Amino acid sequence: MPKRPIDLRSDTVTQPTAAMKRAMMDAPLGDDVLGDDPTVQALEERCAVLLGKQAAVFVPSGSMANQLAIRSLTEPGDEIIGEQGSHFFQYEAGAFAALSGCSVSLIAGDRGMFDASDVLANIRPADQHFPVTKLVVVENTHNAGGGTVWPVTRVESVAAAARSADLRLHLDGARLMNASVASGAAPADYARFFDTVSMCFSKGLGAPVGSIVAGGEQVIHRARRFRKMLGGAMRQSGLLAAAALYALDHHVDRLADDHANARLLADGIAQLPRLTVDPDVVETNIVYFDIDEQWGTSEALCDRLESRNVLMLPAGPGRVRAVTHLDVTSEQVAEAIDVLATIV
Numbered sequence: 118m119p120k121r122p123i124d125l126r127s128d129t130v131t132q133p134t135a136a137m138k139r140a141m142m143d144a145p146l147g148d149d150v151l152g153d154d155p156t157v158q159a160l161e162e163r164c165a166v167l168l169g170k171q172a173a174v175f176v177p178s179g180s181m182a183n184q185l186a187i188r189s190l191t192e193p194g195d196e197i198i199g200e201q202g203s204h205f206f207q208y209e210a211g212a213f214a215a216l217s218g219c220s221v222s223l224i225a226g227d228r229g230m231f232d233a234s235d236v237l238a239n240i241r242p243a244d245q246h247f248p249v250t251k252l253v254v255v256e257n258t259h260n261a262g263g264g265t266v267w268p269v270t271r272v273e274s275v276a277a278a279a280r281s282a283d284l285r286l287h288l289d290g291a292r293l294m295n296a297s298v299a300s301g302a303a304p305a306d307y308a309r310f311f312d313t314v315s316m317c318f319s320k321g322l323g324a325p326v327g328s329i330v331a332g333g334e335q336v337i338h339r340a341r342r343f344r345k346m347l348g349g350a351m352r353q354s355g356l357l358a359a360a361a362l363y364a365l366d367h368h369v370d371r372l373a374d375d376h377a378n379a380r381l382l383a384d385g386i387a388q389l390p391r392l393t394v395d396p397d398v399v400e401t402n403i404v405y406f407d408i409d410e411q412w413g414t415s416e417a418l419c420d421r422l423e424s425r426n427v428l429m430l431p432a433g434p435g436r437v438r439a440v441t442h443l444d445v446t447s448e449q450v451a452e453a454i455d456v457l458a459t460i461v
């Protein structure tokens with residue numbers, strides 16, 4: 118059998134462990150659209166408590182979680198304030214416009230983060246010519262920003278500015294558990310500033326499928342309706358919710374290992390010629406590094422890596438992304454650094 122590659126393209130590539138699969142197989146199931154899948158109900162109740170909200174709804178993906186939150190908190194013609202590298206804006210096929218009819222006012226952030234003054238500067242005057250500024254979206258950790266962890270105090274000041282103008286807030290917490298493990302702040306310490314919070318089980322937490330949206334009763338009632346409208350209401354989805362519950366029980370604390378491995382990788386890359394990375398900005402499991410353009414493109418580097426059984430993702434002409442996760446050991450990270458060294 119060919120050797121499995123060292124796959125650093127994303128934390129979404131993890132395979133469910135044998136124990137996770139057993140938990141899935143053993144889960145009691147029902148029909149969640151009819152409201153009687155006990156495992157989905159257990160997951161939704163657990164996430165509501167974890168995030169300090171009244172209710173939560175289980176959905177197939179992080180993109181759907183974000184878009185249900187946006188659709189539930191806005192009306193067509195509203196405007197969203199968001200950071201320019203945000204997932205909801207860059208990587209969800211324009212759904213904020215197509216499904217919610219919203220425009221976006223973009224902030225050029227600092228590794229994905231921004232300040233209260235940025236929010237205030239992007240609010241439209243109340244005048245019939247303009248869209249209605251309605252929602253602020255924060256992403257924590259910020260993927261394109263490099264797995265950046267927002268300090269709770271910075272979130273608090275952004276939220277205070279938004280509330281002073283009567284705006285709503287959504288947290289794209291696809292990797293909120295990474296932020297929580299890295300900062301020591303509880304997930305609810307972040308979530309308390311937001312009307313809705315999304316979180317993914319299919320990234321660092323290692324489940325095969327699924328995300329959650331949590332919020333107040335009314336907004337989650339609305340999100341549930343939009344989930345149905347978009348075809349995201351599932352039947353015996355307790356099978357998937359069981360994997361998410363298992364991940365919450367067993368895969369949260371170990372995120373610290375992924376963070377240590379990412380730092381190891383960045384420290385190794387920093388020693389290599391023709392590659393540039395600042396290890397000090399690697400706070401969680403995502404590493405971006407730049408290639409000297411004299412050497413070649415990120416595609417060329419990733420092709421060479423692939424031929425040596427190491428997978429990374431081109432993230433721009435001279436930029437590569439590597440993400441650590443459950444299926445990558447510190448020995449494999451060391452091996453990936455050795456392979457990179459022989460290539461550059």
Ligand SMILES: Cc1ncc(COP(=O)(O)O)c(C=O)c1O
Binds near residue numbers: 177181204258289317
């Ligand atoms: C910050 C962030 N939000 C949302 C998503 C979307 O998740 P999914 O791929 O499950 O739609 C991702 C995916 O990488 C992400 O990084």
